[in-house]
Amino acid sequence: MLQTAEAQSQSEYTRQISDRLQIALTTHLQHAYSPDQIKTLRLFSSTETADLMSVTPAFLRKCHADGSLSEPSVNRNGRRFYSGEEIWTMRQILEAGSRKPGKYRPGRRDKDHLQVFQFMNFKGGSAKSTSAIHLCHYLALQGYRVLAVDLDPQSSLTGFCGLNPELEFDGQSVYDAMRYEDPVPMRDCIQNTYFPGLDLAPARLILSEFEIDTAVASQIDTPFYTRLIEALEQVEDDYDVVVIDSPPSLGYLTMAGLFSATSIIVPLTPSMLDVASTQQFLQMMSDYIEAFEQQDIELTFDDFSFLITRDDPNDIPSQQISGLMRALFHQQVLSATTLRSTAVADAAMLKCSIFEINRSDITRSTYDRARASMDAFGSEVAGMIQKNWGRG
Known part of the structure; x- marks a missing residue:
């Protein structure tokens, strides 16, 4: 039983709620995964x-x-x-044995630059982490060498990759590679995952300390916006694509990701509130970038795209919002959308993507619609990658 707030201090009361939630999460995760808590990929x-x-x-x-x-x-x-x-x-x-390079392994060749896609928006519920993991899994299944970088202290992407921050895990996190004092080599912070072709630079709650560290380390020679760039440079030759999941804010972590990104994807659910929030986000982002430009620090991207998420073709108001976005921004809005789907939502409850679910486990028509949606999204981004390498 929870004691009443009057019977204890507010910190004790809040801690009690936190501890109770942790026990519930631990129990759920122990049931959701195998007894040794190691995720495996289906056949x-x-x-x-x-x-x-x-x-x-x-x-x-x-x-x-x-x-x-x-x-x-x-x-x-x-x-x-x-x-x-x-x-x-x-x-x-x-x-x-192929005469056509890239037919079975479509990744980087000589002089191709590393593709770094950052998912960012400070509106919660935009399906940012869900979109990021589906892109990671799609690209890995297509033969790309993918590194997922979780810049969100809430660690959603880390959980999707089979590590459970709620239960703790051994090893370093991306914070250790980005910290100002005695940073750890990035390669030591990367974890292999159960998904072939996909590695992870995980997040833990301590990643939130980067915001505080940066605020008090303003005089350090190495500026905050180079921390992730320098970490990725250490492992650049090991990967074709990096996918960054940002926190739902525009703080130092998101900006560090922004400076390392070659392309930006802004997930957006088609509602007026989300569009208004995204407009404010982009206004703040433009102000921040302008401040850097005034210091002769330039940012350039291969692509800047909106992704319509949780799309419901039968919802007329949401379709009107989608149409408005396409009318305003044309090719900057990805042609593919990710559908609002019980299959995706149910998979996310188990920290899985639709690619990890057997078609026979759910209603096949539901699975087919969700899978086709994520395939179309992944294929469009893969086309962007190839185009950026001069092969589109």
Whole structure:
């Protein structure tokens, strides 16, 4: 039982609520994950695997028959199922023997610059973290080497990647690479994930200290906006794409991400309140950037795009807002939208993306609509990446 606030100090009362929530979260997470609390990626059917690799099931069967690809470890009633690691390995093998560079591994080549996408908006509920993890998973499944960087002390992206800040985890966080005193090498802060092709620079609550550290460290030679840039430079050759999830604010953490980004994606739910909030966010952002420009510190982006999230084609007012955004900004609004879907919401409850859910586990039409939406979003961003590398 919670004691009444009158029977204790406000700090004790608040702490009691926090502790009770922590116990509930711990219990939920222990049930949601396997007993050792390690997330695993589901298996993919041969049809889905062929679709991911843009080949036919017959092509895969031929490769297995002639020995160019090993048989998958799981065969059930004559049907092949592939793990994420097996798909990743097959991409490597097929790419090595392909006459068309990038057919199976579409990542960076010589002189291609690292693509850094930052998701940012200070309106809560804009599906920022959900959009970020779906992009990470889509790109990894397509053969890109992806680094997820969680700049939000609430650690939503970290949770999606299989680490549970609520239960704590061993190892360094992105804060340790960005801190002013004795920073840790970025490579030591990166965690492998259960998702092949995707690594994570995790967040913990201590990341919020970066805001305080920066406020009191104004005289330090290394300015705050270079902290993440310098950390990413240490591991730049290891990745094709970096995806940054920012906190719902425009503080030092978000600005540090902004200076490291090559492209910006602003998730936006189609409501007038969200549009008004986003307008204020962009006004503040422009004021901050102008202040840097006055100091001859320039910011340039390959792309600046809006993403309509939680889109409901049957909601007329929201469709009017979407139409307004497209009329105002044309190509700056991504053609793809991410749908409002119970499949995505249910997956998020277990800290999963739609790519981790088996089609047979939910209503297939619901799954198909949600999956098509996220595939379209990921494909459009992948097209932007290739264009930025001069191959679009």
